[in-house]
Amino acid sequence: MRRFRIAAFVALAVALAVPASGAGEASKSGFFAKFGKGEGQLTMIAWEGYAQDQWVKPFVQQTGCKVKRTYAGSSDQMVTLMRKGGGGQYDLVSASGDASLRLIYGKDVATVDPSKIPDYKNFFKTFQSPPNNTVDGKHYGISLQWGPNTLLYNTTKVKPAPKSWSAIYDSKYKGKVTVPDNPIQIADAALYLSKKQPSLGIKDPYELDQKQFDAVVSLLKKQRPLIKKYWALAGDEISLFKNGDATIGASWPYQTNTLRAAKVPVKDLIPREGATGWLDTWMLSSKAKHPTCATMWMAWVSTPKVQAQQAIYFGETPVNKKACVLMNTFSKGSCAQYHANAPESYYRAIKFWKTPIADCGNGQKNCMDYTKWQQAWTQIKG
Numbered sequence: 001m002r003r004f005r006i007a008a009f010v011a012l013a014v015a016l017a018v019p020a021s022g023a024g025e026a027s028k029s030g031f032f033a034k035f036g037k038g039e040g041q042l043t044m045i046a047w048e049g050y051a052q053d054q055w056v057k058p059f060v061q062q063t064g065c066k067v068k069r070t071y072a073g074s075s076d077q078m079v080t081l082m083r084k085g086g087g088g089q090y091d092l093v094s095a096s097g098d099a100s101l102r103l104i105y106g107k108d109v110a111t112v113d114p115s116k117i118p119d120y121k122n123f124f125k126t127f128q129s130p131p132n133n134t135v136d137g138k139h140y141g142i143s144l145q146w147g148p149n150t151l152l153y154n155t156t157k158v159k160p161a162p163k164s165w166s167a168i169y170d171s172k173y174k175g176k177v178t179v180p181d182n183p184i185q186i187a188d189a190a191l192y193l194s195k196k197q198p199s200l201g202i203k204d205p206y207e208l209d210q211k212q213f214d215a216v217v218s219l220l221k222k223q224r225p226l227i228k229k230y231w232a233l234a235g236d237e238i239s240l241f242k243n244g245d246a247t248i249g250a251s252w253p254y255q256t257n258t259l260r261a262a263k264v265p266v267k268d269l270i271p272r273e274g275a276t277g278w279l280d281t282w283m284l285s286s287k288a289k290h291p292t293c294a295t296m297w298m299a300w301v302s303t304p305k306v307q308a309q310q311a312i313y314f315g316e317t318p319v320n321k322k323a324c325v326l327m328n329t330f331s332k333g334s335c336a337q338y339h340a341n342a343p344e345s346y347y348r349a350i351k352f353w354k355t356p357i358a359d360c361g362n363g364q365k366n367c368m369d370y371t372k373w374q375q376a377w378t379q380i381k382g
Helices: 010-017 024-028 053-063 075-086 097-105 118-122 165-169 183-196 210-226 234-242 253-261 291-300 304-314 323-330 344-348 370-381
Strands: 041-047 066-072 092-095 142-148 150-154 177-180 227-231 248-251 266-269 275-284 350-352
Touching: 041 075, 041 291, 053 066, 053 291, 053 304, 066 075, 075 092, 075 097, 092 097, 092 291, 097 275, 142 253, 142 304, 150 165, 150 234, 150 253, 165 183, 165 210, 165 248, 177 183, 177 210, 183 210, 183 275, 183 370, 210 227, 210 370, 227 234, 234 248, 234 253, 248 253, 253 266, 275 291, 304 323, 344 350
Parallel strands: 041 066, 041 092, 177 227, 177 248, 275 350
Antiparallel strands: 092 275, 142 275, 150 248, 150 266
C-alpha cells in the first residue's frame, strides 16, 4: 500500500523557490557524457511529488530525454501498472519497500550497476544495499529517499513521556490513538512484540510464521477499540492532533514539524524497541525501452542538489549524505528536522519496509505473504 503522503508535500512548497537550473555544474563537468546518447524519451511511474519540474526540466534540457510521468496512488497500483500489458510501457518506477520485492521476484525489474551512479559512493552505507532492493548481492534499484515511522504524542496530554510503543496499546489512551491505515502497519506491532515477547522468536518484523503472525494480529485486534481513526493522509493525522481528537499515535517527521509550526505541543521519538520506516527506490523495468535515459535519471536524482530539493519539497530524508548542507541552504534547519545528519546508528535502528513473502530464507515457505497481511488488516479494522 501507498504511504498515503500525497498531501504531505503541499506545505513544503518553499523549495519551489530553489532555482531549477541547479544542474549548471553538472553540465559544465560533462556529468552525462559518460552515459552516451540517450534514447530521447523516459517513461516512469512515480509518487506524486517525485518528478517535479524544478529538477525534471534541467534533466530534459541536458539529456534530451523527454520525461513522461504517470502518478500512482498506491504500491499495489504501481505493481499492476508495471505488469500491465506484459510490461514495457514504463522504464522506471519509484517503488516503496512494500512493493519492491514483489517486483523483483515477479521479474518485473532488472538489475542495475551502482558503479554507473557517481553519487552512489556518497550514500549512507545503510542505503547502498538494503534488503528491500538488493537480493543475493544483486542490486535491483537505486535508493532514493526515506523516512522513519515515529511515535508522536501530545506533551500536555501524555505524561510521563512515552519511551515504548506499548503506549499505543495502552487502554488509558482509549479513543485517542491513531495509526496508519496500511497493512504494513502489522510490522510495527511485530517489532514491538519481538521485544515484549522474545519467546515468539520474531527476528524480522516482515518475516512471520503462522504462530508469530497470529500473535501480532491478536494484539492489533485488541488495539482496535483504542483507535480514534486509522489515518489515510498525513493531513488526517494533523487534523486529529490539532482538534484534540488524538493525543498519541504512529506518525512521520512531517506531521511533527507541521504540528509544531502550528504551535501544537507535540514531540516524536523512536521508541526503545526501534521503529519501521519506508525507503523508496528507483527501479528499472526488465523490459525498459529507454535504459540509457533511465540510468541517467537515476544518476541525476542521486546528486546532492536534487536530493535536497526533493527532500524539502516532499518532506522526507535523502540517502546522499552530501545533501544535508544544501537542505539547510534551501530551508534553514531542514537537515536536522528530517534527520539527514543523523549517525548511522539511527538508521540501523529502523527496520525498513520490505514486501512480506512466503520464503523467509530458512529453506521453507512458511511465512505469511503480503496477501495474508492484506486479508488480516481488513479483519483487524472490522
